[in-house]
Amino acid sequence: MINFHSHQPQPEAIVNLPRDLQFSPDAIGILGYSAGIHPWDSATTTDDHFERLREVAARPEVLMIGECGLDALRGAPLYRQEPLFVRHVELSEELGKPMVVHCVKAYNQLLRYRRELKPRQPWVLHGFRGNDTVAAQMMQAGIALSYGPHFNVAALRATRLDHLYVETDDDPDTPIQAVYEAVADALGIDAAFLATAVANNLAALLQP
Numbered sequence: 646m647i648n649f650h651s652h653q654p655q656p657e658a659i660v661n662l663p664r665d666l667q668f669s670p671d672a673i674g675i676l677g678y679s680a681g682i683h684p685w686d687s688a689t690t691t692d693d694h695f696e697r698l699r700e701v702a703a704r705p706e707v708l709m710i711g712e713c714g715l716d717a718l719r720g721a722p723l724y725r726q727e728p729l730f731v732r733h734v735e736l737s738e739e740l741g742k743p744m745v746v747h748c749v750k751a752y753n754q755l756l757r758y759r760r761e762l763k764p765r766q767p768w769v770l771h772g773f774r775g776n777d778t779v780a781a782q783m784m785q786a787g788i789a790l791s792y793g794p795h796f797n798v799a800a801l802r803a804t805r806l807d808h809l810y811v812e813t814d815d816d817p818d819t820p821i822q823a824v825y826e827a828v829a830d831a832l833g834i835d836a837a838f839l840a841t842a843v844a845n846n847l848a849a850l851l852q853p
């Protein structure tokens with residue numbers, strides 16, 4: 646069962662590189678990596694750090710750009726996070742790799758950037774905990790949603806199966822199977838059926 650976003654080197658996971666952008670030497674059976682600068686680190690990010698990201702992000706085992714994004718509750722003030730986020734969008738477009746996005750209390754800004762920058766690459770909003778109205782707005786803007794151990798059931802039920810991913814994020818104690826079962830349960834479908842749908846979505850997402 647594919648784990649769309651994990652901070653641990655787990656099998657069948659897209660592993661988010663840590664802040665130092667070091668690859669995990671003990672990673673076995675992972676799908677690949679995502680590389681970005683977390684908005685929580687936005688206050689202390691330098692140009693050098695971004696240049697290093699640019700090099701790492703170009704490597705073939707890096708499948709996605711991120712997690713990056715906007716967080717109104719943590720990190721630098723939003724007006725300083727926004728230019729960093731835009732640089733990630735540019736990098737994603739340049740390299741032709743989709744983005745995994747972190748967004749807390751900044752949904753309108755995220756939608757505005759999607760509208761204004763008109764990126765060709767897909768974005769996936771990870772660890773989504775918003776409500777069904779926000780879910781609908783995101784999908785309308787072409788942003789897919791990834792669900793972790795905690796989610797809003799109405800939002801999940803409003804999410805199209807071809808816009809849906811499943812993840813453990815930074816929770817090392819919840820197995821990905823348990824998240825699939827919880828999500829499938831809330832949707833009233835079979836976990837194996839859900840896993841097939843997510844695998845198909847990821848294959849389409851990563852198609853060059």
Ligand SMILES: [Zn+2]
Pocket residue numbers: 650652661712814815
């Ligand atoms: Zn994360």
